[in-house]
Structure formats: C-alpha cells, structure tokens
Amino acid sequence: MESSSNGAADTVRRALATEAVHAGREGLTAQGLHTPPIDLSTTYPSHDSRDEAARIDAFAAEGILPEGPPVYARLGNPTVARFETGLARLEGTESAVAFASGMAALSAVLLARSAAGLRHVVAVRPLYGCSDHLLTAGLLGTEVTWTDPAGITDALRPDTGLVLVESPANPTLAEVDIRAVAHSCGTVPLLVDNTFATPVLQRPAEHGARLVLHSATKYLGGHGDVMAGVVACDEEFAGQLRLIRFATGGVLHPLAGYLLLRGLATLPVRVRAASATAGELARRLAGDARVARVHYPKLGGAMVAFEVHGDPHEVISRVRLITPAVSLGSVDTLIQHPASISHRIVDTADRHDAGVGDRLLRLSVGLEDSEDLWADLSGALGERARVPVPLHEAVN
Numbered sequence: 267m268e269s270s271s272n273g274a275a276d277t278v279r280r281a282l283a284t285e286a287v288h289a290g291r292e293g294l295t296a297q298g299l300h301t302p303p304i305d306l307s308t309t310y311p312s313h314d315s316r317d318e319a320a321r322i323d324a325f326a327a328e329g330i331l332p333e334g335p336p337v338y339a340r341l342g343n344p345t346v347a348r349f350e351t352g353l354a355r356l357e358g359t360e361s362a363v364a365f366a367s368g369m370a371a372l373s374a375v376l377l378a379r380s381a382a383g384l385r386h387v388v389a390v391r392p393l394y395g396c397s398d399h400l401l402t403a404g405l406l407g408t409e410v411t412w413t414d415p416a417g418i419t420d421a422l423r424p425d426t427g428l429v430l431v432e433s434p435a436n437p438t439l440a441e442v443d444i445r446a447v448a449h450s451c452g453t454v455p456l457l458v459d460n461t462f463a464t465p466v467l468q469r470p471a472e473h474g475a476r477l478v479l480h481s482a483t484k485y486l487g488g489h490g491d492v493m494a495g496v497v498a499c500d501e502e503f504a505g506q507l508r509l510i511r512f513a514t515g516g517v518l519h520p521l522a523g524y525l526l527l528r529g530l531a532t533l534p535v536r537v538r539a540a541s542a543t544a545g546e547l548a549r550r551l552a553g554d555a556r557v558a559r560v561h562y563p564k565l566g567g568a569m570v571a572f573e574v575h576g577d578p579h580e581v582i583s584r585v586r587l588i589t590p591a592v593s594l595g596s597v598d599t600l601i602q603h604p605a606s607i608s609h610r611i612v613d614t615a616d617r618h619d620a621g622v623g624d625r626l627l628r629l630s631v632g633l634e635d636s637e638d639l640w641a642d643l644s645g646a647l648g649e650r651a652r653v654p655v656p657l658h659e660a661v662n
C-alpha cells in the first residue's frame with residue numbers, strides 16, 4: 267500500500283477523524299503535491315492498442331480497474347477514486363463506487379441484482395420518497411415487497427436479490443436494529459441507506475450490511491454544492507457496480523469527486539457540531555406547546571422532524587435565517603415539508619402508513635449558533651395554534 271500524504275504507514279489502524287483527513291490522499295507527497303489533482307481527462311492516450319485491449323478485457327471480466335490510466339473516463343477517474351477510497355475507509359469496507367447521484371447509485375445496485383436474475387426486493391418504509399417511488403413503480407423491472415423489520419425473513423423469496431432499509435429513515439428518523447435486520451436477511455445482501463447517520467455515527471457494514479448507500483449530496487459533500495451518490499461495499503460487489511456504471515453511464519464528475527474528498531475531511535467535525543445543536547433544538551421543540559411531536563434518533567445526528575398543531579406551510583413561510591428548501595446536510599439549516607416535497611411522489615395512503623403525516627416538518631440542522639436558530643424557529647412556529655387547526659389547502 268502506498269504511504270499516506272504525511273508519510274505515516276497505512277498499516278496502523280487510525281481513528282475516524284484522522285482517516286477523514288488523510289484517507290484518499292495517498293501518494294500526494296511523493297508527487298510533490300499537497301491537494302489532490304483534478305483529472306478532467308475523458309480519454310487516456312496509449313500507443314499500445316494490444317495493451318488497451320487487454321486492459322478493457324480485464325475490466326469487463328470483473329469490473330476490476332486495471333493498473334495505470336483508466337482508458338476512458340466511464341471506467342474510472344483518479345480524482346473520483348480518491349473519494350471512493352476515503353469513503354470506503356470511513357465506512358470500513360473494501361471498496362466504494364461513486365455515481366452522479368444517490369438515485370444513480372441505488373439504480374446501479376438494483377440493476378446489478380436484476381442482471382443476476384434476482385429482481386425481487388424486500389424493503390422497509392419509510393425510505394426517501396424517490397427510493398420508495400423507484401421500487402413501487404418498478405421502473406427498473408424490480409418487484410418490491412414492503413414489510414417491517416420483523417417481517418423480513420418471511421418476505422424473502424428464491425428470487426430476492428436485496429433487502430433495503432434506511433436508518434435513521436427519511437423523513438421520520440425511525441431507526442432499525444441493523445444487526446438484527448442483517449441476521450433476518452440470511453444470505454441476501456442488506457443495503458442500508460446511511461445518508462442521515464454518516465459513518466461518523468454509524469457504520470452499517472460493521473453490523474452485517476453488505477452495501478452502504480449514501481446520497482453524497484448531503485453530509486459527505488456538506489456544503490450544498492455537489493450532487494453525488496456512493497455505495498460502500500466489498501470488492502466483488504464493487505466490481506459489479508463499476509460494470510453497471512460503465513454500461514449505463516451514471517459517472518461522477520471529477521470536480522465533484524474533488525469536492526467530496528474535501529468534504530470528508532471535515533465530516534466528523536461538521537456532524538458532531540450540527541448534532542449537538544440538533545439535540546438542543548429537539549429538546550426545546552419537545553417542550554414547546556405549539557409542537558405536537560418531535561422525532562429525534564437515539565443515535566443522535568443533525569436531523570430533527572416534528573409535527574405542529576398549526577399549519578406546517580405557515581412555518582415554512584415564516585423562517586428567515588433557516589433556509590426553506592429540500593435536501594439536507596449542508597452548513598446552513600434547511601427546513602422542508604415532506605408531504606409537499608421529499609415524499610410528494612409517494613402515494614398518500616402509503617405515506618401515511620409509513621408515519622409521514624401532513625403536519626410533519628423536517629429540519630436539517632447546520633452549523634449556525636443554536637440560539638439564533640431557536641429564535642428563528644420559535645418565531646416561525648407563531649403565536650397561536652397550541653391545539654390542532656384544520657389544514658384547508660390541498661395537503662393530502
């Protein structure tokens with residue numbers, strides 16, 4: 267293995283905060299560099315076509331990247347590979363494969379399983395709304411059985427290729443016991459969407475998940491300026507994902523790879539700071555008569571969900587410091603109404619069954635001062651509505 271950027275041996279197991287800064291920066295010092303280079307090449311020159319053919323054959327066999335330049339950018343990219351290395355180290359997996367978005371990453375996993383003749387998926391609600399929709403609509407030819415964690419074993423079939431859970435879940439922050447769920451899956455791969463927790467709070471692979479999914483757009487990037495997805499997994503599955511990525515083209519741009527690697531360096535600091543503020547806001551919301559219910563994970567984290575007695579649209583319209591926008595994981599605090607945005611695409615009855623009520627608001631806590639955030643949130647909650655008021659407009 268190459269030496270790290272500061273020359274320390276990689277054989278020593280290092281703490282997460284150290285890995286966050288150094289993993290993926292291997293070999294820079296030897297190149298005389300401090301920051302990772304951004305390789306924008308779409309193709310790579312070679313006068314040896316026989317060697318190129320052999321390298322393509324080697325990649326096509328198992329999705330293993332050949333030594334040296336990647337031939338063509340759809341096979342791989344050195345800047346993106348640094349991010350993949352960094353994320354794999356943080357999640358404690360052999361490999362990671364990055365995509366253009368979280369949905370592209372999930373799609374690649376589903377296609378990999380379908381290609382193996384295993385098109386049945388078992389999934390637990392709630393999931394992020396578009397993940398739910400992708401499965402429910404069967405857009406990729408998969409068939410889904412929705413169940414709760416206790417029903418997973420009974421839901422498995424000979425053609426089940428994947429079990430899918432998200433914990434803490436978007437948007438209710440419901441948690442599952444990942445180790446117990448992994449046990450219920452038997453030999454079927456378990457995919458855990460770890461977007462909300464991040465490897466700072468939870469490393470699903472340590473509890474038996476074979477695949478760990480992230481919308482890297484969120485905490486991994488951390489600044490609301492890069493869209494990406496990534497799957498952390500063993501090298502065998504990673505090879506399949508690279509082949510799917512090559513065939514379907516959902517590659518990550520190298521600049522995004524650079525921004526994500528930079529984001530990983532501050533991930534532990536950002537997540538811990540935002541989580542402390544989120545915990546405090548959750549505590550204040552729980553003690554506020556204008557709030558009917560607060561959802562905050564046992565695991566902690568920077569996401570808070572809460573149900574208001576009043577009209578949730580009014581709260582959204584009144585925030586001034588907090589950004590009224592979907593998405594999460596940025597340095598600034600965001601608030602959105604899942605029934606209107608992130609989970610709009612989920613059938614109303616299914617959404618309600620999953621615990622995503624019409625009065626639920628989802629807060630992604632950023633790095634601002636907690637008193638400033640509380641002042642804004644408290645102002646937005648308004649003076650009245652300490653008891654439920656009817657929702658008049660077209661809220662399903």
Ligand code: MET
Nearest residue numbers: 394436592593594607608
């Ligand atoms: C297009 S809606 C959702 C974006 C993001 N996945 C979220 O949950 O906020």
